[in-house]
Amino acid sequence: MQAHPVLDPRIPQSAYKKVDLSVSNASLGDALSDASRCQEFLTAFLRQENGLVAWGGYLEKRDLYRDFEHFNPDSEHTREYHLGIDFWVYAGTGVYAPWSGVVHSWAHRTAPGDYGPVILMEHRLENTKVYSLFGHLSIASLKGLSRGKPFRRGDLIGHLGTWEENGGYAPHLHFQLIYDLGGFRGDYPGVCSFSDLPFYSRNCPDPIEMLQYC
Template identity: 55%
Template sequence: MKSHLLLDPRFSIIQYLPVDLSITNGALGDALRDPESCQAYLDRVLEKDKKQIAFGGYLERRGLYDGFGHFNPEESGKREYHLGLDFWAPSDTSVHTPWEGRVHSWANRTAPGDYGPVLILEHSFDEKPLYSLYGHLSAGSLRGLTEGQKFRAGAEIGRLGSAKENGGYAPHLHFQLIRDLEGFRGDYPGVCALQQLEFYRQNCPDPMKYLNYNL
């Protein structure tokens, strides 16, 4: 199935650059301590390669979440494995659905480190439901939505939020695929502990295998 670009199509696919934000990247230092330092690191990486959008992070083990208490409840272990793909781009960049879909649910999850405004769409692949989650949107992205609302492939569904409204991160899109939402609405875990990694690996497949981007 053809996939449209997730972000403003004026950013050509050749302007995308893979980025490593894992705990094994010694060059990171303390760059992830706040949105400003994270953005400065990303800007340096992009400038070096003359690119515009940084992306990556599926199943990446990150230290990014250490400062947010709700990521690490005692009963589930330390949550540090990232279950989606991140696309780092300026705030207010338009976000598009890669495939035809309909609105399943949405919410504004305002706790520090959470998704901020988040939208979930439902799609059909091989006659089975597949859900796509778009986290860290702008608050305005949620206005006027209705359950079941249909979007054509490539349609704009929102905009990237600033750090003040997106949970406290440098502007980016958290894009995650989910086979079974397990009853969640306007939410689904985007980070897991090692103990749950195999379950989530199966339930949240690698988005790149569906997007078919030539990267």
């Protein structure tokens, strides 16, 4: 079944613009060094492209995470490959269930660079179980959740958080799909090392292919 947009459905498809935040984009400069520089870069990008949502990042190699001890306690295996899709758009934007499902788990992950408020949902798509992870939400999005709470396709899940509450990033949704959660609750790795890429790229399919939009 075609997915409902994960962001406010009033945003037209034509306003989604693919952005390159990879190490190979020389025009980034130090845009990923903090939330306000990142927001400046994205605002300029969207103005130039006449868009509202900058999106991208699946399996993108990024120079964004190495400053966070949380991501890289072990410098041998630098985690720099991004496993979800990011939708960079203003804080407060509504986030919607792409398919029917139930709440699996949630958490407020407060380490710098972590997800901030995050919700995981469980779906069944043509007899395959898949989990969706919504990271960098507002704290208020976690109110009223309960394990197994059902959501229908297109139901409002929550809203995007500000940088103060979302782990310290320019406002964006980290949306990731996962086949085998491996026992994680309220969390799942959103970036991985090169050596772990074969496993994670199989276990975390391309969200854009699954959503069939952008």
